[in-house]
Amino acid sequence: MFRESSIIRWRNYNDRYKLIGYKCDQCGKTYFEKKGLCTCGSLTFDEIEFSGKGKIVTYTKVHSGAEAFQEQAPFCVAIIDLDEGARITAQLTDCDYEDLKIGMEVEAVLRKFYKSGEKGVIHYGTKFTPKF
């Protein structure tokens, strides 16, 4: 049985629900994950909220995911360049693998990630769907 602390997930709500990222206050480069050091050498970053719009860099189809994701399988995962510059890996939804293309425009939506069993917490987060 897949189990995980609902509290650990809760600490990540900012990244999961809202696509909060970090922007170098010197050169303006954006990152999805918190960095200590920018490629330009700067050490200071501002928090920014990404628009949720981006393009697919590459993608794949997952037939057999972790147990908690199995009810959604098969599903697609993509590396996405956000319009603001940061690159993230995320699950795609509402799409067929056959219809995906590199460079395809996608946008963020809030979806269910998984449930911690029948009695546990429901985890939500950002997935991406082809722009329509």
Added chain:
Amino acid sequence: MAGIIGWGAYIPKYRITAETIAKVNNDSAPAIKSGLGLTEKSVPGKDEDTVTISTNAARNALLRADINRKEIGAVYIGSESHPYAVKPSSSIVAEALDIGNQYMAVDTEFACKAGSATIQINAGLVDSKMINYGLSIGSDTSQAEPGNALEYSAAAGGAAFIIGKNEEAIATLDYTCSFTSDTPDFWRRAMQPYPSHAGRFTGEPAYMKHVIGATELILEKSKMKISDFKYVVFHMPNGKFPLIVAKKFGVTNEQIEPGLIVKKIGNTYSGSSLLGLSCVLDIAKPGDKILMTSYGSGSGSDSFIFTCTKKIADAQKKARTTDDYVNRKKYLEYPEYAKHMATIH
């Protein structure tokens, strides 16, 4: 009084036709389609529920509202399908919308009028100056027992409205009132997965009595006539009931048709009349008057009169329309549909 500052719709991408369901249930599809006045319904994705539908609708409402989201002082979500029995949908949606922590919140339940009731609550809070803005949402992933007549209509979708001061409104709320009584037409007991209903009793003494009652009351209070309205929206449990009420009041096709979204996506329960309102706000012009009456089993109706302001034209362009979602669709066969419904409550 208060008014609507922004509105937004969300409808899942998936559909199932009445034909597909009728084949499995050994029903006559033509009889179902003419009896219920609908041809297909929306179905949630496997990873969608009331929380995700509400969030995506509310994001559209925020795109249309030119406000600081941290000034939203109340979040109320009406639904029959809150994902948790205990733990609010409203706090999850508010967190995803990043409105901070200084807001009142509660999930409401009154069958299909749980969402419209939150517009009244927020209007009261705005008028009493307890809040600057309130978020009202009606959304559902409706449940229906396989094989039951409800299976043809029980759909998924929702609409969100930001309520604020009259002066900033895209549509002012001019009047609202309700008509309520204890009526056992449709219910779902605690821990039961599917609702039960009293068959034909759901018509005359339930839906008709309350929708007509609230509509008569608001016309009387406002001293207005049906012909004063550009658009009229009644709750849509199917494509037939609202037309029966329309006929009684002398509502024309031109007034009722633009909001009659049930024909295209089915009955989205708490989202139903609110998605109808969203459809007409998408196309309304400044000065247009809108009459909306919701219905919730158990039973009650909330009636509203709105007048669109100059601000509506600009707001219409800022987010996807209800029709954009209606027209985005992928049809499912019955086994896929069953899978979609099994993972969602």
